[in-house]
Structures are given as structure tokens and as C-alpha cells.
Amino acid sequence: MSCGDHHETDCREVLAEVYLYLDLECSEDRRMLIRGHLDECSPCLREYGIEQEVKVLVARSCGAETAPPELKQRLRAKLSELVFEADTREFLAE
Structure with a gap:
């Protein structure tokens, strides 16, 4: 991912870490x-x-266990979907 703007540190590098x-x-x-x-x-x-x-959700759900990668991916997808919906509602309200 890149926002298209120039930064001292590349967006992909930041998100990777x-x-x-x-x-x-x-x-x-x-x-x-x-x-x-x-x-x-x-x-x-x-x-x-x-x-x-x-x-936070993985820690709460799995405690000391390691969460399966599939769970993390599903959570990321759902949270991204919710953020997109909130951004869309905010944009439409303007």
C-alpha cells in the first residue's frame, strides 16, 4: 500500500513493520x-x-495461545470492511 505522497519512509515499509x-x-x-x-x-x-x-481482538480471544493466521486474516478483512463503511457514510454525509 502507498498513499501516493512522498515520505521519508515508504508506506509499505512502515506497514510491514x-x-x-x-x-x-x-x-x-x-x-x-x-x-x-x-x-x-x-x-x-x-x-x-x-x-x-x-x-487486541486476537489477544482477547486466544489468550496465551497463538492465533491461527486465518483468524487474523478474517479479523483484518472485517475491520477493513467496517472502516470502509464508516468512511463511506462520512463521505456521503458531507
């Missing part, structure tokens, strides 16, 4: 770079929010 960022598994320098990107890039921030929600 979002789980490392969420799990505090990257260096502080990398965290600052990713955070800066998320602050200036709305599409990536929206995707980050979806990933964050997936992580």
Missing part, C-alpha cells in the same frame, strides 16, 4: 521513524489502527 512496532520489538530510532510516518500519513495511520485492533 507495524507488528514489530506494536510489540515494541524494534529499536527506539526505528520506532521514532515509524511514529513520525504515522503522524503524517492518514492511510497508514488507519491501517495501523486496524492492525492494533486485530492484535
